Amino acid sequence: MKTISTWAAHGGTQGVYSHASEATGTEMTFAVFVPPQAKVAPCPVVTYLSGLTCTHANVMEKGEYRRAAAEHGLIVVCPDTSPRGEDVADDDAYDMGQGAGFYLDATEEPWARHFRMESYIRDELPAVIAANFPVDADRQSILGHSMGGHGALTLALKNPERYRACSAFAPIVAPIDVPWGQKALPAYLGRDEQSWRQYDACALIADGARFPEFLVDQGTGDNFLTEQLRPELFDKACAEAGIPLTLRMQPGYDHSYYFISTFMADHLDWHAKRLKG
């Protein structure tokens, strides 16, 4: 692991690091906030997955997570959204290729070689974090925004033993049923729709996956609400499966970091209760 930058912040340290990833075959950059409590004891780890077009930097600069993380003693890990580099496949569109990894392991060309974000987030990055930071690896949770909300929900549903809490801001909950997913899933996974279901939170629940409970915030002023996000589908899926869902429709909020930063402290409070309980 290489240290790219570190800054004192909120009594702890905000850093940017990189490492040569086996999963993606590329150098991967990520941000980690270590709270002051880590000087005396290992701390729980919260992973935040970002949305389309983002890197580790967007939430690090605009997410306003450090105050609450320092209050609760949480390490916050912010990965990149895809492999990157000149020899990594890409697409001119903002919603395919670099910056749009969708937290899945691609099986189709030209993506299969590097686009292995599910393996990266689930297995490799947590091992790198555990080897280099004072983490209590038994206490992990995950959250994310938009495409990263999709990543958080699907990873939690597929690995309930791994994550003690999961929440999302304006998540993609049913990619099979919306344009972003209907473009990305066949491109990354091929035409067998059965293979798409493991990367669709609503389909996973319909197929029997479970998680103890979810918190979701969604702005009513979000331009992507009715076509791409459709939280009512997740509400229905959770209700039918008996999964407690706290779905908060936030009046007037859009899809930006002004929305995320407004409710970030609520989410970290919610995670802290479940990580320490």
Place this chain on the structure above:
Amino acid sequence: MKTISTWAAHGGTQGVYSHASEATGTEMTFAVFVPPQAKVAPCPVVTYLSGLTCTHANVMEKGEYRRAAAEHGLIVVCPDTSPRGEDVADDDAYDMGQGAGFYLDATEEPWARHFRMESYIRDELPAVIAANFPVDADRQSILGHSMGGHGALTLALKNPERYRACSAFAPIVAPIDVPWGQKALPAYLGRDEQSWRQYDACALIADGARFPEFLVDQGTGDNFLTEQLRPELFDKACAEAGIPLTLRMQPGYDHSYYFISTFMADHLDWHAKRLKG
């Protein structure tokens, strides 16, 4: 006044606006956060002045002021740091010209026509704000970072009847005695050193200007600390004049927004007490 963007944030509205400025002869852009309390009553106004190279956007995105402003019911105004445009004089250096207005009224060519940031911040922008937002104009305060800390301290010392509180993050306190000022002051104001003293917080105090009290945070890991910032000179000037100064040397913090955002809530708490007292 034109509205460029607005976002729901922390129960209020973060907006970006512009207007044709008489003072600078250019279109000037600024950011305003209006807290939820403004729906029922006029709110006090805090102006934040940014540092070299910044626009209104840096603190708006990275300053983390909205949570505390929403808690205390403060309108926060974030101006640009200079006039801008193709017909506005500039310099290739980051510390002269566009992005480096030093909150003064220039008298020298090629700057005198547009670089009138003191008049703009002191007179014109507050009138625009008062005409367009629900402000309690009798309750104003000012703070800033680096070059903007210089602006806040000098404006407060020259207009103590205007501002009820003043604080700064890593301010330039003695531009006459440091390289940034020794470059900018003669360029903007000419060779008469007497004309520089009205734009130097330490010189203003030595010449008799007074303000009730100041709060200053300064990181000990700030690369500009010993050559450009020299808070000990302001400490000495305040002590000799009997002005109460709370100077907090913050261990390990640098000159970045990770430093500013860590202590922003402390500053707004401090301003709120004095604005509402």
